[in-house]
Amino acid sequence: MTVRPDRPEPMNAVPVRHPGRWVAVAVLAVLAAMLVHTIVTNDGFGWPVVGDYLFSPPVLNGLKNTLILTVLSMAIGIVGGVLLAVMRLSPNWILSSVAAVYIWVFRGTPLIAQLLFWNFLSALYPRLSLGIPFGPEFVSFDTNQLINQFAACLLGLGLNEAAYMAEIVRGGIASVEHGQTEAAGALGMSRAQTLRRIVLPQAMRVIIPPTGNETISMLKTSSLVVVIGYFELLTSVQRIYSVNFQTIPLLIVAALWYLALTSILSVGQGFIERRYGRGLQTGPPGPSLLGFLRRSPQEVAP
Amino acid sequence: MTPMVEALGIHKSFGATRVLRGVDLVVQPGEVSCVIGPSGSGKSTLLRCINHLERIDSGRLRVDGHLVGYRERNGRLFEMRESEVAHQRRDIGMVFQRFNLFPHKTAIENVMEAPVVVRRQDKAAARTRAVELLDRVGLADRRDNYPAQLSGGQQQRVAIARALAMSPRLMLFDEPTSALDPELVGEVLDVMRGLAREGMTMVVVTHEMGFAREVGDALVFMDEGVIVEHGAPREVLANPQHERTRSFLSKVL
Ligand SMILES: Nc1ncnc2c1ncn2[C@@H]1O[C@H](COP(=O)(O)OP(=O)(O)O)[C@@H](O)[C@H]1O
Ligand SMILES: [Mg+2]
Numbered sequence: 001m002t003v004r005p006d007r008p009e010p011m012n013a014v015p016v017r018h019p020g021r022w023v024a025v026a027v028l029a030v031l032a033a034m035l036v037h038t039i040v041t042n043d044g045f046g047w048p049v050v051g052d053y054l055f056s057p058p059v060l061n062g063l064k065n066t067l068i069l070t071v072l073s074m075a076i077g078i079v080g081g082v083l084l085a086v087m088r089l090s091p092n093w094i095l096s097s098v099a100a101v102y103i104w105v106f107r108g109t110p111l112i113a114q115l116l117f118w119n120f121l122s123a124l125y126p127r128l129s130l131g132i133p134f135g136p137e138f139v140s141f142d143t144n145q146l147i148n149q150f151a152a153c154l155l156g157l158g159l160n161e162a163a164y165m166a167e168i169v170r171g172g173i174a175s176v177e178h179g180q181t182e183a184a185g186a187l188g189m190s191r192a193q194t195l196r197r198i199v200l201p202q203a204m205r206v207i208i209p210p211t212g213n214e215t216i217s218m219l220k221t222s223s224l225v226v227v228i229g230y231f232e233l234l235t236s237v238q239r240i241y242s243v244n245f246q247t248i249p250l251l252i253v254a255a256l257w258y259l260a261l262t263s264i265l266s267v268g269q270g271f272i273e274r275r276y277g278r279g280l281q282t283g284p285p286g287p288s289l290l291g292f293l294r295r296s297p298q299e300v301a302p
Numbered sequence: 303m304t305p306m307v308e309a310l311g312i313h314k315s316f317g318a319t320r321v322l323r324g325v326d327l328v329v330q331p332g333e334v335s336c337v338i339g340p341s342g343s344g345k346s347t348l349l350r351c352i353n354h355l356e357r358i359d360s361g362r363l364r365v366d367g368h369l370v371g372y373r374e375r376n377g378r379l380f381e382m383r384e385s386e387v388a389h390q391r392r393d394i395g396m397v398f399q400r401f402n403l404f405p406h407k408t409a410i411e412n413v414m415e416a417p418v419v420v421r422r423q424d425k426a427a428a429r430t431r432a433v434e435l436l437d438r439v440g441l442a443d444r445r446d447n448y449p450a451q452l453s454g455g456q457q458q459r460v461a462i463a464r465a466l467a468m469s470p471r472l473m474l475f476d477e478p479t480s481a482l483d484p485e486l487v488g489e490v491l492d493v494m495r496g497l498a499r500e501g502m503t504m505v506v507v508t509h510e511m512g513f514a515r516e517v518g519d520a521l522v523f524m525d526e527g528v529i530v531e532h533g534a535p536r537e538v539l540a541n542p543q544h545e546r547t548r549s550f551l552s553k554v555l
Contacts (some may be wrong), residue, residue, distance in 0.1 A: 183402035183461075186353055187416035187468060188392035190385060197419060201406050279406045279448030 046249035061237025076158025081165025106163035114274030115156035212269035311361035337516035339524035395465030454484030
């Protein structure tokens, strides 16, 4: 910025000094140097082994399962969460109570127990059938065939996630001013149209950040499927190091992949947040590891 | 002639609070009725009953000859389904004190929303009409702005255009200028004046006595859930018949 002649003279004051900050920076720099040094020189990290396994077929196979489980479980969780949230907010007390009980049960019991439950459903109900309640059956399935290991994983992770997403979505919907619903109603929009076109798009701003957290958390939570004998990224590396005893390098392999996926998700979240931030003034973006990616144009301009 | 609004003995309570206690009101097509009264007297509630945002407890409320929110068959009342209520509301426009524009949509998207979603109008046609309406309220150059980028007066004018986009036969205004800075009141009242001139039937809750006197065909004074006084605006303002009207007017004039 140039000072034009018609501008008042700048202040020319001596800025406040922050010696404490410089001391902190120096200490952190030394610690960081020590960390890099030990990571590079300590053979225990086994960087060559990390390189060997990073793209090996069993690891990539596990990675693929982690991705599939995360995407599908989150899809079930989000769709289910929206349905539960709408039921929870319904004026019909029966719908509302059903949703409340669902949320209570699925948030209140351990996920591992839920995964095991779905896996062993066949012990409880050997056959599942479609038909008229208490009346004739049309088709009947062997439970073990219908709910294989993979389906049990999805049911366990997805239905549990739906309970958490329901509360997130409910908070989002509640954050939208009541006047919006009234204005839409006064224009002749139905409740469903109002929800889809007016309320949910505005609720998104509140819903997205915690949903991003849930997705990142799901990447790692999906490793619990090991309890019913399924496998994903973490299970794959465990299987490898239980044979070759290269525990640390293989854990680093898994960690690198998790970090890569988390980074991609954070960037994606930034884009979605901006998409739904349109027209809505948001406060300054919260602190974020990848915050530099979502700086707004005004902030970048001098 | 069928009255545009015909309210007979309207009662409405919220829990133990009796907000409307037997309101009778008739508004003829093309008429502008202004409603004044102290805060909490039930003015907003009355307006909201007219488009069934609130359900009345007793009485009969008709808009353009049709019961609002109910069907009458063989002398019995049947509550309308939600979709039927929505259908009725298409023909009644409402403008709110706090504008209630959709903040995630631009001015023109706000105006196009209901015609496209509710009336299933073709997008291009809805856009053409929205451009006309925004032009009419003096905002042709602001059509791509989001509400947050508009002043209060501009937002309220978009809100009026949004209501007009549904081609309503009746417009309800709930203190449309009360949330505005004084210098922005005029631009909104100008738009409303234009509407009245074109023959729109309007019920306007307002504190703008000048507007009521100049534009109103009738002035209604409400207090504690009843209509205390009802007449030609000039007469009610110049020569109030009731003590409560006199004391209210002495405070606001
Ligand atoms: N949804 C509601 N629930 C409970 N009380 C309400 C509700 N809406 C309005 N009221 C009460 O009804 C009374 C009249 O309100 P209102 O019609 O808004 O008055 P006005 O618009 O004349 O100021 C007030 O006492 C208000 O508190
Ligand atoms: Mg009011």
